[in-house]
Amino acid sequence: MTSCEVGNDPFLITADQVGKLSKETRVSQLGEIYKQDSIVNRRFDSTYIFGGNEIEIYETSGNQLLRLDPKTPGDTASRIGDIRILDPAFKTEKGLSTRSTYKEILENYTIKKIENTITDAVIFLEEIPAYITIDKKHLPTIFQLSTTHKIESSLIPDNAPIDQFWIGWE
Template sequence: MKFRYTLILIICCILATSCADQQNNDFKITGNQVGKLSKESLARDIELIFEKDSVVQDTVKLNFGNGASKIKIYEKGGALLLTLTPNNDSIATIQNVLVNDERFETDKGISKMSTFKEIRENYSIKKIITSLNNVVVLLKDNDLYFTIDKKELPESLRYNANNNIEEVQIPDNAKVKYMMIGWD
């Protein structure tokens, strides 16, 4: 009798662990993967990849044969998970992924809720591009990049789009506005 309870307990633990691993992988970002989506995933297969979620595409563009300009992935509960942009190849794959949900994180624990300090401490920065309202932080040897609103910067750097902003000028506590992955 005691053996039976022990056996049932072990089986339950194994099942719980495998379910937890699957849940963690659904929100894991690696070099070639964002949750269930891989770098090789075809745009036409998005409905199958996210079969348990809601996929919303621009139907006007689909009807004219141009492909969807943006594909939004919503969790069944209504939370926006990802915004995907397919490329225009004859066999379209996903070119850009905008991470909308804070549960997605890299193996180094970086998410949409991370600060610039956390990014800098975990990744080498390749380049910082300045635009009118934002700065884009590109990483070395990584398809992941971050956008930081200029409102997070010191006031002297906010109003000139021609300023070349350097890594040391971005405050440690600057929050990420957008977390994106750009696949070729």
């Protein structure tokens, strides 16, 4: 597989693509896809952390582009499962990036659900397999102190910045 099979824009995010990667990309293909960049494979094996690994992609300039989680840790034949978008150059067709605000999400996407975690509101989108976090420090105090209260879309300020932007392929 070559990057041109996925698409011409090396920073476009769609339901089936994140830049040079597609839903079908295997860990073993990363070296060829990112041959001009640096790939760092971090493995976790300890009593306190479930075994697994993360793969980090860096430009030659040192700028981190993506963090990848294989579906099957340690298996080079595995497909990519989750991708954390780190570089703001990555954007959806509607312009959503790591520099976007909640208002931009609302104006361009349908929210499937919002989960209340310890530190974040996790927003799942309908049109693309994305989940986006917004730090709860941007929410009313009642949500900052609890995970039991349901976060309604209307209670998230328009100017709340995206904290993390993930694509999750099944």
